[in-house]
Amino acid sequence: EAGVTQFPSHSVIEKGQTVTLRCDPISGHDNLYWYRRVMGKEIKFLLHFVKESKQDESGMPNNRFLAERTGGTYSTLKVQPAELEDSGVYFCASSVTGRNSPLHFGNGTRLTVT
């Protein structure tokens, strides 16, 4: 099966610009998650979709971040306007339903805001 794919792999933007990250989960995975790792520290939860609905967006840092999941398929994470502290690696993961179901991760998008 095809894995989780993320695009772009790298993005360098200036402060104040807009960036949109995309994630294509594994087909059939209802659960889609966004995580972020900043400065080599812990992997922090951003939000969780079940199909097209936001199940939990408690980790979204502020209203500059907007996530969508069109038709329960791919997801986008938009940062507008970007700030320096938004730099980091953004990971998308998907899973089947179940507390014991492991996450399947994409390779991440490395975002650098200058």
Add this chain to the structure above:
Amino acid sequence: AQSVAQPEDQVNVAEGNPLTVKCTYSVSGNPYLFWYVQYPNRGLQFLLKYITGDNLVKGSYGFEAEFNKSQTSFHLKNPSALVSDSALYFCAVRDDTNAGKSTFGDGTTLTVKP
């Protein structure tokens, strides 16, 4: 609230020697525990998960993890390390009250020297 601690940033072992990567957790309900591995410029890959009732869980690439309920620990072990095991290892937990979100530790860098 759930949390994970990986007390060691780095673990260094010689090839052929046993290794342990430590993880302790805190959850409100029953724990659902996972280990993931990350190789450079790649996403996290699932290694193994705790299965209720099994205090020793076997996973991929010769790894296993020992669950200890009284110490709230889930240490990753390998009886004979390989140079190719060198990578970044993350412990993660979910609980009954927060089935969607996984919480990750800060990660431990394992270096296996020939």
